[in-house]
Amino acid sequence: MDFSTQAIPRIDPRRPWVLGPSGLKRIVLGDDSGSRDAALLAHGPAHKPLRSSGPFSQRLLVVAHAERGQLDDAAREAIAAAAILAGKDGEVLALLYGMQDAAPEALAELAVDRALTVADPGYAPEQKLALLQQLLQQESPHTVLFADRGEDADLGRRLACRTRLSVVTDVVEIAADGVRRRQPGAGFSLRERAQLLLLARGVAEAKLPFVGKGERLQTTALSAISEQVQDLGSAASPASELALEEADLIVSAGNGVSNVPGFLALAEALGAAVGASRVAVDDGRFSRDKQVGATGKTVQASAYIALGISGAVQHLQGIKSCRHVIAVNLDAAAPMIKRADLSIIDDCQSFISAFEALVRRERKEKQQ
Amino acid sequence: MSFSLAHALTGLFWLGALLLLGGLARRASLWQQGRSASVSWLGLLAMPKRYFVDIHHVVAREPAVARAHVAAAGGGVAILLLSALNYGLMLYQGWLDVLLVLMAALMLLGARMMQARRLQAPPRLSQGRWQVLPARLRLFALGSLLAAGLLFAGPQLGMAGQLIAVVALLMLALGGAELALGIGLGWPMKHAVAGLLHLAFHPRAERFAAKSSDLKPLNLAAGELGVAKVEDFAWNRLLSFDACVQCGKCEAACPAYAAGQPLNPKKLIQDMVAAQSRGTDPAYAGNPHPGREAAVMVQPGEDIVGSVLAAETLWSCTTCRACVENCPMLIEHVDTVVNLRRHVTLSRGEVPGKGSEALANLRNTDTVGGYPLAVRYHWAIDLDLPLLQPGEQTEWLLLAGEGAFDMRYQRALRALVKVLKAAGVKVAVLGAAERDCGDVARRLGDEAGFQRLAQANIATLAQYRFARIVTPDPHVFHCLANEYPALGGQFEVWHHSKLLEHLLARRAIPLKADATPLPPLTFHDPCYLGRYNDGYHAPRNVLKGIGIKVVEMPRSGRDARCCGWGGGAAFTDIPGQRRIPDMRMDDIRETGTGRVAVACPNCTAMLEGVVGERADVIELAELVAERLA
Amino acid sequence: MKIAVLVAPAVHPVSGRPCAGEADLAALALAQRLSSQVDVWYAGAADDAALADYLARGADNIHSLSLSPGSDVLAALCSVLQGVDMVLCGARAGGGDGSGLLPYQLAEQLGRALLPDVLDLSKSDQQWQALQALPKGVRRTLAAKLPLVASVHARAASAVGWSYARLQQGKIQRKAATGAALPQVVLEPARRARALVAASKVSGHARMQGAIAGGEGKSAGIVVKQGDSVEKAQVVLDYLRQHQLVDF
Ligand SMILES: Cc1cc2nc3c(=O)[nH]c(=O)nc-3n(C[C@H](O)[C@H](O)[C@H](O)COP(=O)(O)OP(=O)(O)OC[C@H]3O[C@@H](n4cnc5c(N)ncnc54)[C@H](O)[C@@H]3O)c2cc1C
Ligand code: SF4
Numbered sequence A: 001m002d003f004s005t006q007a008i009p010r011i012d013p014r015r016p017w018v019l020g021p022s023g024l025k026r027i028v029l030g031d032d033s034g035s036r037d038a039a040l041l042a043h044g045p046a047h048k049p050l051r052s053s054g055p056f057s058q059r060l061l062v063v064a065h066a067e068r069g070q071l072d073d074a075a076r077e078a079i080a081a082a083a084i085l086a087g088k089d090g091e092v093l094a095l096l097y098g099m100q101d102a103a104p105e106a107l108a109e110l111a112v113d114r115a116l117t118v119a120d121p122g123y124a125p126e127q128k129l130a131l132l133q134q135l136l137q138q139e140s141p142h143t144v145l146f147a148d149r150g151e152d153a154d155l156g157r158r159l160a161c162r163t164r165l166s167v168v169t170d171v172v173e174i175a176a177d178g179v180r181r182r183q184p185g186a187g188f189s190l191r192e193r194a195q196l197l198l199l200a201r202g203v204a205e206a207k208l209p210f211v212g213k214g215e216r217l218q219t220t221a222l223s224a225i226s227e228q229v230q231d232l233g234s235a236a237s238p239a240s241e242l243a244l245e246e247a248d249l250i251v252s253a254g255n256g257v258s259n260v261p262g263f264l265a266l267a268e269a270l271g272a273a274v275g276a277s278r279v280a281v282d283d284g285r286f287s288r289d290k291q292v293g294a295t296g297k298t299v300q301a302s303a304y305i306a307l308g309i310s311g312a313v314q315h316l317q318g319i320k321s322c323r324h325v326i327a328v329n330l331d332a333a334a335p336m337i338k339r340a341d342l343s344i345i346d347d348c349q350s351f352i353s354a355f356e357a358l359v360r361r362e363r364k365e366k367q368q
Numbered sequence B: 001m002s003f004s005l006a007h008a009l010t011g012l013f014w015l016g017a018l019l020l021l022g023g024l025a026r027r028a029s030l031w032q033q034g035r036s037a038s039v040s041w042l043g044l045l046a047m048p049k050r051y052f053v054d055i056h057h058v059v060a061r062e063p064a065v066a067r068a069h070v071a072a073a074g075g076g077v078a079i080l081l082l083s084a085l086n087y088g089l090m091l092y093q094g095w096l097d098v099l100l101v102l103m104a105a106l107m108l109l110g111a112r113m114m115q116a117r118r119l120q121a122p123p124r125l126s127q128g129r130w131q132v133l134p135a136r137l138r139l140f141a142l143g144s145l146l147a148a149g150l151l152f153a154g155p156q157l158g159m160a161g162q163l164i165a166v167v168a169l170l171m172l173a174l175g176g177a178e179l180a181l182g183i184g185l186g187w188p189m190k191h192a193v194a195g196l197l198h199l200a201f202h203p204r205a206e207r208f209a210a211k212s213s214d215l216k217p218l219n220l221a222a223g224e225l226g227v228a229k230v231e232d233f234a235w236n237r238l239l240s241f242d243a244c245v246q247c248g249k250c251e252a253a254c255p256a257y258a259a260g261q262p263l264n265p266k267k268l269i270q271d272m273v274a275a276q277s278r279g280t281d282p283a284y285a286g287n288p289h290p291g292r293e294a295a296v297m298v299q300p301g302e303d304i305v306g307s308v309l310a311a312e313t314l315w316s317c318t319t320c321r322a323c324v325e326n327c328p329m330l331i332e333h334v335d336t337v338v339n340l341r342r343h344v345t346l347s348r349g350e351v352p353g354k355g356s357e358a359l360a361n362l363r364n365t366d367t368v369g370g371y372p373l374a375v376r377y378h379w380a381i382d383l384d385l386p387l388l389q390p391g392e393q394t395e396w397l398l399l400a401g402e403g404a405f406d407m408r409y410q411r412a413l414r415a416l417v418k419v420l421k422a423a424g425v426k427v428a429v430l431g432a433a434e435r436d437c438g439d440v441a442r443r444l445g446d447e448a449g450f451q452r453l454a455q456a457n458i459a460t461l462a463q464y465r466f467a468r469i470v471t472p473d474p475h476v477f478h479c480l481a482n483e484y485p486a487l488g489g490q491f492e493v494w495h496h497s498k499l500l501e502h503l504l505a506r507r508a509i510p511l512k513a514d515a516t517p518l519p520p521l522t523f524h525d526p527c528y529l530g531r532y533n534d535g536y537h538a539p540r541n542v543l544k545g546i547g548i549k550v551v552e553m554p555r556s557g558r559d560a561r562c563c564g565w566g567g568g569a570a571f572t573d574i575p576g577q578r579r580i581p582d583m584r585m586d587d588i589r590e591t592g593t594g595r596v597a598v599a600c601p602n603c604t605a606m607l608e609g610v611v612g613e614r615a616d617v618i619e620l621a622e623l624v625a626e627r628l629a
Numbered sequence C: 001m002k003i004a005v006l007v008a009p010a011v012h013p014v015s016g017r018p019c020a021g022e023a024d025l026a027a028l029a030l031a032q033r034l035s036s037q038v039d040v041w042y043a044g045a046a047d048d049a050a051l052a053d054y055l056a057r058g059a060d061n062i063h064s065l066s067l068s069p070g071s072d073v074l075a076a077l078c079s080v081l082q083g084v085d086m087v088l089c090g091a092r093a094g095g096g097d098g099s100g101l102l103p104y105q106l107a108e109q110l111g112r113a114l115l116p117d118v119l120d121l122s123k124s125d126q127q128w129q130a131l132q133a134l135p136k137g138v139r140r141t142l143a144a145k146l147p148l149v150a151s152v153h154a155r156a157a158s159a160v161g162w163s164y165a166r167l168q169q170g171k172i173q174r175k176a177a178t179g180a181a182l183p184q185v186v187l188e189p190a191r192r193a194r195a196l197v198a199a200s201k202v203s204g205h206a207r208m209q210g211a212i213a214g215g216e217g218k219s220a221g222i223v224v225k226q227g228d229s230v231e232k233a234q235v236v237l238d239y240l241r242q243h244q245l246v247d248f
């Protein structure tokens, strides 16, 4: 984060930036070219050297599902782990679902040497297993890596059970003496490195100083395979209806939020679940099931946006395990500001309407 | 005619006596539904003392009502006794008639006073039959007066006299029916008979000897799991419900009721009456549980909670004992609340809100908040507070309690340690060996959890050598001092207010010499120090000792309003119209001092949780530490 | 319909004491909602006290297959689950291995359909439909025929509250069983896990910059006071995007 080095950044927050060589964002004074989109990482592959040009005598396989053509951090970390473990003579192979449109440069930037990119067939474990088994036979990688979350975790476990390959799940550390996972009640348990590794978040640093070859891999088409389990379709429930405990993004209102309809509109625009402080609940602004805190819900969102909440201990107890806390408050001395990763000193009402307008505009732009 | 009037009175007397006995037998059969209880028949002998001393303590707080009651009840009882002699035993003595006339006049006066009060009845009083009772008593008194007067006037009655005699007999019959039928049919005068028996067979008879506020342990090994049905109450507990006069003193004192939570202690007691009488008594005509229908359906054989009583009612109680302290009939509401909770918790496992989480934390971590035991004394890391080792000796053992995990309260604990050190007190702590005292578990009905924690603590404490325990947490104090003895743990425990008072009195604490007067403040009594343990003076003496004037709130000392935390109420968090601590903060604001001294970690948290402009909340120890030289 | 629920003690994260696992409790509660013929099974080396929470929270009777520590429970479980229509277990056990592999192994070994991470199960026609919980609140409906194995999401259903009376009445029936030895693991005290980091050829200065700007170590929060609300809103959006907390 570029503005974390100074307490009060004197920057125009909308100013465009470019990615520097170390992967950092740079704002060049007077320059108005550049990007505001953090997801666009297509800059700079030219700056990075190739990890290894081969020849390869052994290989690792990473399997990952992309969402909307993008790999998330967990999947990037799995690939990074493979690239770091591969060594000079090791090749990084990848089976990527949902990245059939990715350019070779994008694959190279991910540090993948060779990738089989296929359209994601949705729920089709048997079909995916068949492809994987074919790939294993064809390429015989010594290790297969999955991110241990979502579809990848499911497929990894299925593969382990189908092929009886040795497996370690929830790997938090890969070291020379083996792999470590957390042991409830103890610290770590150390095991031998298995053929299949399901990786927890943070096992490797996703930012890499090199690129891969970014080639494409071919396999013969598989015949149709019947599934034991039928997929009857999925639906995303609107975030506002999502149980708070399950929500990944929460906007939460406190005593400082007087414009409740405006606040709810923001939540809807953001696709965020709605929380509230006890005072806001007591006043009848929100129902009791929205209360976050010691006597309310304990939430685990990745991002918790606290609007007009002072941050009493009883409230903070409920957001202990939120990764990113963003506070908006008029009072820079409020305890919530101490807890927050990003604090905005502003009036809630005007912030809410500005933020809602911005979110709606940006969403629309994205859709076009 | 006079002959027949006297005989008619004799007949009426015996008829009334028979009806009363029959009614009593019926009511006793309801009480007999309950479990047996070990009671002492000597209680009957102690009854007069309990009536004139213990009840008088409570009733005398409202002198006008007390006077009216003395006149009406005293007159009434005298009339009954005299009638028994004169007419029942057919002595027909003129001088007894004179006495009767006098007593009837007294009763008439009392009933008249009561009736006058009923004209502007405070809303806490029940209506219905209770509202017309004074008029009925007046009838009875007037009837007695006339009848005795006629008898005294002589045997010869004219037409007018005969007419008056008939009227007098009717009045006596009508008025006397209140008493004769009351006990059997559950009318108001039931309270006279049930109340006296309740005094004799009180379920907490020890309260007549000394302060008694501990909850009694369940015999878990024998399968006791609290009260599910009427039959699970001890018979004398059922009797105690029938003593209620529906005066609503408990209702007026109850913080949960005032906050609009669905609990009215008076109604709670009447719900128990309805449950045991299967709804055969006249309908309740008082205030309902806030937000609930007044009427309740009673199905025989059903569990009490869920039929007569909503679970939320039970969980609204903060166990503050304000009701018990104010009840003129010495009814023990908290015992009943906890007995019912025990069933809901132990058998059904239905503890609402975060209560079940608190109990799970206690099971899994031995702390209410789910903290690691090892961090309890982290706040003292730089205070050089010795960790007591088994076998070592200390004068005072400090138990910090759950407040040790609260960043705010850690300030108070640090202040306390500083003061004790300055006073040269030898104090040590248990560190990670200290578990929760079990207060929350027990009040939430988890008797098994409480006994486990208590026994574990008793076993732990037995490994150490110390003279006394001191704790700033009144809940820890109450549990150890009053509730551990029943489980075999005998410790001398002091609340820190008492130790500070003691040290100040001995001038052991070096105080600043400057005479700048400190601004006055008000003091909030913790229920578990005050009403539970009569610890009203020590904290006030401490404040006086450091030169701070206390501006008392109207509700202070015995009448102090709870902060809303007790009994696990902060965890079950039953919704109401307001929050109890907000009301208490209003009380504090009214004193105009802008500062309140507290002597409990939980009061501190509750009062500091009040939003908006509020008074500064300062712990007793912090105030003393500020004055350290 | 016969349902078998598999439970295992979890390890309490604070005290390390055995307690019930949330997902296993949800499986128990879901099973009890679906059928009156529910058998609860445990396989492993834990003692009865470690299973107490399950008794207290609604299991009348637990069949405990006692294995020596460090044995694989799969074979023992498979042998008793052969004739059972539906096997439910928590998606993840909270203790011991807690790898979430067991349902997959069982399904594979017993040759059954696996419904992972289910929030709900309901019958329609000849099939059972499962509502599967996916990240970000997405719900997928899956359908399969009996016999099947389902791993249950912790939020699927809530078991009855902890009751001392149920604990007293509940029974644990032990049966000895055997299983293959699992590979040895070495336990180590907790510390920060070390991430794999690629050896970098960038300048020391750049690496310093990187260490300050990003990395795992959480820097103090940023406070933004300047600018109008529109600008501040942009800062928040940038932050959300930078950490991939929004998808637009
Ligand atoms: C036993 C107990 C349990 C409790 N449990 C909980 C719980 O579970 N959850 C919970 O939330 N609380 C709980 N509380 C209450 C808690 O202590 C606080 O009182 C509460 O969280 C405060 O809510 P708040 O921050 O919304 O209100 P306030 O304390 O009134 O804070 C409002 C904040 O908004 C800011 N503000 C005001 N106007 C504006 C504006 N126009 N623009 C921007 N900012 C503005 C103010 O600066 C202030 O910081 C509990 C308390 C107790 C005693
Ligand atoms: S319980 Fe006691 S205080 Fe309450 S109404 Fe009855 S007699 Fe009065």
Ligand code: SF4
Pocket: B250, B253, B254, B255, B256, B257, B263, B265, B316, B317, B318, B319, B320, B321, B322, B323, B324, B333, B334
């Ligand atoms: S103990 Fe306190 S809260 Fe409970 S009923 Fe009595 S007065 Fe009300």
